[in-house]
Each structure stands twice: as C-alpha cells, then as structure tokens.
Amino acid sequence: MNISRIGQMILPLLLLGGLSACGSIEPWVKPYERDRLADPIMFLDADPISTAYIQHVFEAREGARGGEGAVGGGCGCN
C-alpha cells in the first residue's frame, strides 16, 4: 500500500472528523450578547441601493473588480 493510497483513505476520515468537531463548537458570543452587533450602525451593508451604486462607480473608474462582498459586474465604462 503506497503513501497516496493511505492518503486517500485517511483524508475522508480527517474531513469527517473536522466536520464533527465543527458541529460541537459552542458559540462564544451568545445570542443575548449580540445587541451591539444588531445596532444599525454595525450593519455591513445598511443601504444596499447605495452600496451597489458606488461599487459601480469604482469599477467604472478603476481596473479592479470583485472581492467586496458582492458579486459585482465588469465593464469598461468611460
């Protein structure tokens, strides 16, 4: 039995073990401790209509796109 064969057998077990471990993670910030995170000033995207517009402007004026939390578009606007 070569090393790659052993790896093929062990990998699914490791993944399964990892997922099992994930299932047992206890939330260290309890739901009743999230009042500040629920404050509108902490919203990641409080006004989606505004965020979409300004991302559109930056994509039009610069050569980069994506990676800002939304599936953006691409264009070569002038």
Added chain:
Amino acid sequence: MKLRRSGLALFLLAMSQSIWAGVLPDDRADLLYHRYEGGGVEIDGPSILIRKKVGASLSFVGNYYVDMVSSASIDVVTTASPYSEERKQWSLGMDYLRGNTTISTSYTSSVESDFDATTYSIAISQDMFGDMTTLTLSYALGDDVVGKVGEPTFERDNTRQHYGIGLTQILTRNLITTLNVETITDEGFLNNPYRSVRFVDPVSATGYSYEPELYPSTRTTNAIGIGARYYLPYRAAIHGDYRFFTDTWGIDSHTVSIGYVHPWGDWTFKAKYRWHDQTGAHFYRDIFSRSEATNFRGRDKELSPLTSNTFEFGVSYAFLKKGWNFIDKGSVNLIVNLMQVDYDEFSDLRTSAVLGEEPLYSLNANIIQFFVSFWY
C-alpha cells in the same frame, strides 16, 4: 462617433445578503437620485428598489436603475465627439429561507443603444456555529452583446462568469469580520469598439496617429477582500477593508478603506476614506512605438497604472420613528464622494505640448447620492 458606456449588472444578489443568512432582509423601499460629475462626464438618474416578503420564507426584490450620460471625457474630446445616451436596467430577485439556509436568485437586464447585458445569478448562504458564522457560495453568468452606433451589422458577444465565496464571522460582541474571494472570467469581445490607441507617426504633424485598440479575448480576475467592523465603547462604529486584486492582463491592485459612523439623536453621520493603487495592463501604452507594435494594444486610462483617493461624507435623518399607516419608519440620506484619480501613464493630450512632454492626466469627480428609504 461616441465611446461606449457598457452596461453593468448591479446584481440583486448583492442587495440580498444580510449579515444573518437565517433571517430574510427587511421589507423596504428606496428611492435614490444619483449624480456623477467629473472629467467632462455627467451621469445622473434614479434608482428604485423595492423589497417585500411573501409568507415566512420568501422575499422578492425589484430594482429599476437609469444612467443618463452626457460625455465629453478626455477620450471623447481627443479622439471622438461628445455624446449623450441613456442606459436602463431592471432586476428581479428572490430569497428563499429554509432553516439556517438562504437561497438567492436574480435576473438583471441592462439595455443601451450599443450594449445589452443580461445576468443570471444564484447564491446559497448557510448560518453555522450558533449563527456566528455565515458562509456564502455564489455564481453568476453574464451575457453581453456589444454593438456599434452607425454600424447595424456590428455585433460581438461576451460571456462572463463569477465565482464567489464569502465568510462573515462574529469574533466578539463588538467585532464582526468578513472574508470574500471572487474569481471572474470573461470570454469574447472585451475592448471598446470606439476607442483608439496612439502610436508614433513621423509623418503626422503631431508626431502621432491613432488606430483601433485590440484586447485579448479572455480575462480572468481574482480578488480577495477582508473587512472588520467594531463597536466603540460609546455608541459609534469604525470599519476598515482591504482588497488585493490580480488578473491575467497584468493588473495588480491594493484597495484600503477606513470609515467611522456616529449617530446623534435622529441623525447619523458617516465619513470614509478610500485609497486604491494599481499597476497597468501588460498591453497598455500611452503611446506605442509604431503602428501594430504589439499583438494586443490598449489605451483605456482605467488600464493604466493609477492611484485614486476618495473621501466620503454622509448624513442620514430618521423620521416616522413611531410609524405611520403601513410604514414602520423612514430615513432621508445624503452621501457625497469626492474622488481624485491620478494616472501614472496617461497623457493629457488637450494641451499643445510636444510629443513626449505632455502632462499626465488627473481626474476629479463629485459623486452625489440622495435617497429616501421606507421600512414597512
């Protein structure tokens, strides 16, 4: 002759992701007026967004957006003629919530005189670990049809695919963080049918002439972004974001932003600074040494090495806080962005300077958003 302003799908997918995937977004309506003014270009128009839940597990969203463009940009005044045009875009989307899973789909159509764009998107979000973690996987497919005014038979296609992974993580009771990775591939006609490149031409009185640009027919871009938002000891928040971007055209960029939000009674004040720096595409030249000097050629200033600085100021006023009729609350908002772009290899040809001594171009833009929002 005019320069194309291509359509851009502002996917409703972007508008549908709340921080908590296991909760549908609030019912709300937004009426926005936007205005961009800078570099000889004026773009304004409305955007209307309406979102409504149906039952406990479905939420629908629709958006209508218009760009009214009047352009006398530096590209236009040096190689073409000023023009006006209009782009209309509408979108429909749906979110379906089941347990801790949200499935979002959307359809977007953008139409202008020489550019049509259609986009379909789907995303799945899963809340995990006591709702402290939200994982989002997304995919979008875009089909563009590029035309050319004055040439009815000119029609070129472009297919665009987006692959995204997003992670939102609560770290402490005051801190929430994000990680986003996105790959976008384009295949088809990617250059602008109107734009030209400049090359040295000893026969010309100016010392240079123009020929059509020619881009590669494929492009793959990769971006990774991280962000954090922190609740300060008093009621205010600071936030920061960083993005690294790289693509197969040779553009690498870094984007950093930092912001502050401060509520005061019914008012909320916001300020943000954003810095962006990028290298240029490998086939970009301000001027080529001769006609058809390289296999691919471009002089789109957005593909030039550049640095941009943007200051944002925003103010919101909350009203109807006790509700009225079917309305729960409302807000009126004004956001102003002051943007400056300095191009490192894009000459300002509006001057009479001799070849090789033209000053570099820079752009200042004022971007205004005024909108009213209602929750119901």
